[in-house]
Amino acid sequence: MPLTTALRAGALAAWCQQRLTGLDQVARDVARTAARAPQPTHSGPTPGADSQLVGGIVDARLAALVQPAPPYAALQGLLAGQLLSPDAAAGIALSFPSHRGLPDEVATMAHTLRPSPREWLQVPAPGATSTDPPWGDSVFPDLAARGHLFHREHAPCGHVATAGAERALARTYGVWALAEAAYRSGRSPRALSAVAQHAPITTDVLRAAVPDGSVHEAAALVRALATSENLPTLRAWGAERLPQGPGIGYASPALIPHFADADLLVGSTLLDVKVSARADQPRRVRAWLQQVLGYAWLDISDRWGIRHVGLVLARQGLLVRWDLKSLTAAAFGAADPLAGVEQFRRLCHTAARAERKPPFPDDDLTS
Numbered sequence: 001m002p003l004t005t006a007l008r009a010g011a012l013a014a015w016c017q018q019r020l021t022g023l024d025q026v027a028r029d030v031a032r033t034a035a036r037a038p039q040p041t042h043s044g045p046t047p048g049a050d051s052q053l054v055g056g057i058v059d060a061r062l063a064a065l066v067q068p069a070p071p072y073a074a075l076q077g078l079l080a081g082q083l084l085s086p087d088a089a090a091g092i093a094l095s096f097p098s099h100r101g102l103p104d105e106v107a108t109m110a111h112t113l114r115p116s117p118r119e120w121l122q123v124p125a126p127g128a129t130s131t132d133p134p135w136g137d138s139v140f141p142d143l144a145a146r147g148h149l150f151h152r153e154h155a156p157c158g159h160v161a162t163a164g165a166e167r168a169l170a171r172t173y174g175v176w177a178l179a180e181a182a183y184r185s186g187r188s189p190r191a192l193s194a195v196a197q198h199a200p201i202t203t204d205v206l207r208a209a210v211p212d213g214s215v216h217e218a219a220a221l222v223r224a225l226a227t228s229e230n231l232p233t234l235r236a237w238g239a240e241r242l243p244q245g246p247g248i249g250y251a252s253p254a255l256i257p258h259f260a261d262a263d264l265l266v267g268s269t270l271l272d273v274k275v276s277a278r279a280d281q282p283r284r285v286r287a288w289l290q291q292v293l294g295y296a297w298l299d300i301s302d303r304w305g306i307r308h309v310g311l312v313l314a315r316q317g318l319l320v321r322w323d324l325k326s327l328t329a330a331a332f333g334a335a336d337p338l339a340g341v342e343q344f345r346r347l348c349h350t351a352a353r354a355e356r357k358p359p360f361p362d363d364d365l366t367s
Contacts, residue, residue, distance in 0.1 A: 002184070003260040003298075006351045007290055015347055016290050019340055022333040023293075027286035030311070030320060034279035037316045049213035055275040056177030057170050057210075057218035058314055059263060062273055064173070065225075066238070066264050067247035068157045069098040072123070073261065074176040075111050077183030079126040083196075084136040086111070086128055092144045097157075097246045114254055115245055118303050121360065123257045135201050142203045147172050157247045158235060160226035166219040174210030174218070221275065221314045230312075230319045237321075240267035241305065255298040256359045259352040262295040268307035269321055270296050275314045285311075293331060296324055297341045298348060300363040 006012045060071060070093040078084035089111035093099045099110050106113065114121045147169075155161035155169060178192045191209040198205050225231045238248030249266035264271040272292040278284055288311055296306045310321030332340045349365055352358065359365075 002258075003256070003294060003348065003351075004291060006348070007287065007294065010351075012344075012347050012351055015343070016294075019335065019343075020286075020290060020293075020331045022330045023286050023289050024282065026322075026327070026330060027282040027289060030285045030289075031280045031282045033320070034285075034313060034316045034318060037313075037318055049217040050211060051275070052181070053174060053177055053211070053214045054218045054221070055273075056180055057173045057214065058221050058275050059273050060173040060176050060180070061166075061169060061218065061222050062264060062312065063251035064151070065155075065158060065160070065222075066234075066249040066266055067098055067243065067245075067251040068096055068151070069114070069247075069251045070096045070111065071176040071180065072111075072114060072252050073183045074179035076123075076125055076258075077179040077181070078136055078140065079111075080186075081182050081188050082129060083134050083179075083188075083192075084140055085133055086125065088133075088137040088141055089125070092141055095141070095144050095148060114252070115243075116250065116253070116303050117241075117244060117305055121254055121303075123254055135196060139201055139203050139206055143172060143175060143206060146203065158238075160222060160231060163219065163223055166222050167215055170215045170219040170222070171207045171210050174214060175206050178209065224314070224317050228317050230317065233319055234266055237267040237269050237308075240269075242267075250304070253295075253304050254360075255295055255304075256348070256352050256363070257357060259355060259357040260295055260298055260348070262292070264312075265304055265306070268305055269310050270304070270306045270308070271310045271312050271321075273312045273314065277315050279313045279316050279318070289327075289331075293324075293327065294344065294348070297328075297344055298359075298363070300345060300365070301360075303360075303362075 007016060075089045075092065079089055090108050093110035094102065094107060098115055102110055112122050112125045114123060150168065154165040161169065178189045182188045182192065195201060195206055195209050235248055243249055249264060251264060253262045253265045255262060262270055263273045270292060272288060274288055292309045296309050299306050307324055308321045309324055309327060310319060312319055328337045346365060349359055
């Protein structure tokens with residue numbers, strides 16, 4: 001049960017509903033802005049598109065736009081499903097610019113490592129249960145290699161490509177999104193399972209598993225960034241505090257391993273990407289605000305240096321952000337925000353430990 005699930009039901013969800021009453025007005029303001037926003041061409045679902053897959057593709061593509069880093073959750077999903085060996089996963093991770101400088105002594109665990117502004121973090125990954133190489137070892141490294149080449153030619157980090165090139169990228173990121181879905185749900189998506197029945201399995205077979213409707217819709221949403229002020233805004237936020245390595249920020253900042261992974265950190269702004277058509281519903285927006293605030297509050301050791309939080313509302317073409325301290329104070333209203341954040345952290349750590357997902361040592365409230 002990740003944080004996103006814990007925020008929807010159970011003790012943590014009830015606590016947020018009772019304590020974060022100040023988010024109601026903020027959510028209404030965002031919903032009102034979203035309702036008035038000019039709708040992009042693809043403001044609603046495309047025939048033949050899978051809305052969850054579209055969201056996964058957009059998430060993965062924006063992560064690559066911010067930082068040329070491995071698809072961490074996708075690799076975790078492939079490893080858990082025994083579709084990829086740890087050696088192949090490490091090789092894929094090392095092929096990304098963010099990981100190419102890792103020393104030889106940690107090369108075999110590269111897929112478990114993530115850069116942060118302060119240090120490299122290790123997030124455990126499943127090991128192999130068989131000595132036989134999985135079928136994914138012959139295709140996923142090639143998928144990554146093709147992606148690197150295509151990005152260099154058509155969409156360097158921080159840039160959006162032409163419509164045709166973004167459709168090609170969306171198909172590749174669709175494969176990674178399917179693998180990530182396996183990690184999030186614990187079940188292999190039907191499209192990915194069907195690939196295993198195909199002979200021979202090639203990279204083109206993998207990419208063909210992503211439905212055309214999902215490809216076209218996701219590419220159009222990403223392209224909308226290039227035709228608005230949102231992309232320059234993202235770059236400007238990134239320039240407020242440049243990352244240690246390549247890119248304009250960090251992809252998938254880890255707050256609690258396997259329990260709380262945010263979407264993007266750009267400069268000092270933690271962003272959550274939403275691809276919902278209903279950003280005009282205050283109740284839905286409130287849940288998003290709880291989520292992104294929760295991620296920020298879990299950065300107990302200030303590893304990520306989060307000073308702002310925000311939402312990327314892809315279908316509405318909106319970027320919104322708040323000063324973290326100000327939004328935290330507003331969320332708790334007249335109550336003490338410091339005490340409230342401390343309670344939230346303890347509830348999250350209890351939930352994570354119940355799932356056998358302990359926090360990083362320097363974020364551990366019991367140490």
